[in-house]
Amino acid sequence: MAQVYTATEVVARLRKEISGGRPLFVPNCGSGLTAKLQEMGGSDMIVISGTSYWRLKGQGSLAALMPNSDVNQVIFDLAPEIVANIEDTPILSLSGAFNPLLPHRDHLRRLRDAGISGINPFMIMIYGDATVQQMDKIGIGWRREVEFVEAAAEEDMFALAYAFNPDEARIMAEAGAHAIATHFGSTVGGVTGAKSEVTLEEATERSQEMFETALAVNPDVILFAHGGPIEGPEEAAHVMRNTAAHGFIGGSAAERVPIEKAILAITEEYKRALQIH
Numbered sequence: 136m137a138q139v140y141t142a143t144e145v146v147a148r149l150r151k152e153i154s155g156g157r158p159l160f161v162p163n164c165g166s167g168l169t170a171k172l173q174e175m176g177g178s179d180m181i182v183i184s185g186t187s188y189w190r191l192k193g194q195g196s197l198a199a200l201m202p203n204s205d206v207n208q209v210i211f212d213l214a215p216e217i218v219a220n221i222e223d224t225p226i227l228s229l230s231g232a233f234n235p236l237l238p239h240r241d242h243l244r245r246l247r248d249a250g251i252s253g254i255n256p257f258m259i260m261i262y263g264d265a266t267v268q269q270m271d272k273i274g275i276g277w278r279r280e281v282e283f284v285e286a287a288a289e290e291d292m293f294a295l296a297y298a299f300n301p302d303e304a305r306i307m308a309e310a311g312a313h314a315i316a317t318h319f320g321s322t323v324g325g326v327t328g329a330k331s332e333v334t335l336e337e338a339t340e341r342s343q344e345m346f347e348t349a350l351a352v353n354p355d356v357i358l359f360a361h362g363g364p365i366e367g368p369e370e371a372a373h374v375m376r377n378t379a380a381h382g383f384i385g386g387s388a389a390e391r392v393p394i395e396k397a398i399l400a401i402t403e404e405y406k407r408a409l410q411i412h
Contacts, residue, residue: 181225181227210246228251256297277303284310295312296314361383
């Protein structure tokens with residue numbers, strides 16, 4: 136059964152790894168089995184994710200952006216099986232801040248009661264500027280995401296915030312986010328991977344720009360890269376070598392793509408091994 140940690144305790148755990156020269160790895164998770172394996176592999180935190188939920192249903196990450204389900208209800212439904220399979224690793228949730236009927240502090244208490252130690256707010260900016268501007272006009276836009284981070288910091292719950300550009304990185308750092316992750320859209324690769332027009336070099340350069348902006352606000356902020364062309368260990372290592380990143384967040388790269396490769400390979404192996412000559 137997973138333990139619940141304060142933000143102070145989570146930061147101390149991560150800083151111990153960073154001080155020891157060890158990179159951080161944080162996977163998204165959509166099932167109890169993958170959570171168990173992710174912890175066994177040494178993940179530093181695990182994020183319960185509605186995008187993972189849809190990926191494990193055979194759909195792409197973007198299915199979570201459509202009105203197919205309530206992203207927060209998915210978290211509450213998944214939490215019991217993931218919490219039951221984790222012993223020590225802090226659990227975060229990719230929770231949406233945009234339901235005006237769910238006050239942030241009530242939301243955070245429900246998450247904590249479910250065994251979750253922090254939030255990785257669902258990134259409204261992935262919908263694009265035009266849509267977000269309309270949401271902002273009616274009070275359910277990006278500002279609520281920032282306020283969700285502020286509330287978590289005040290409640291001593293760990294907050295890992297995504298940023299798509301330097302201004303967002305600065306604002307989230309000012310809001311009290313303990314960690315900032317660059318986001319370059321859904322991950323490419325595999326059977327249901329997205330298409331990205333961002334190259335690995337562009338993602339690396341833009342990540343560093345966002346990191347520098349966040350560090351100017353808080354020199355102790357913990358930094359991650361995620362998404363788009365950063366589709367595997369080699370790509371993640373390239374970003375780590377060439378930026379101030381402390382680690383990598385894997386969505387499809389940490390769960391969907393490895394599952395696709397493993398099941399495809401073993402199915403083909405069985406077909407070959409069982410062939411009657």
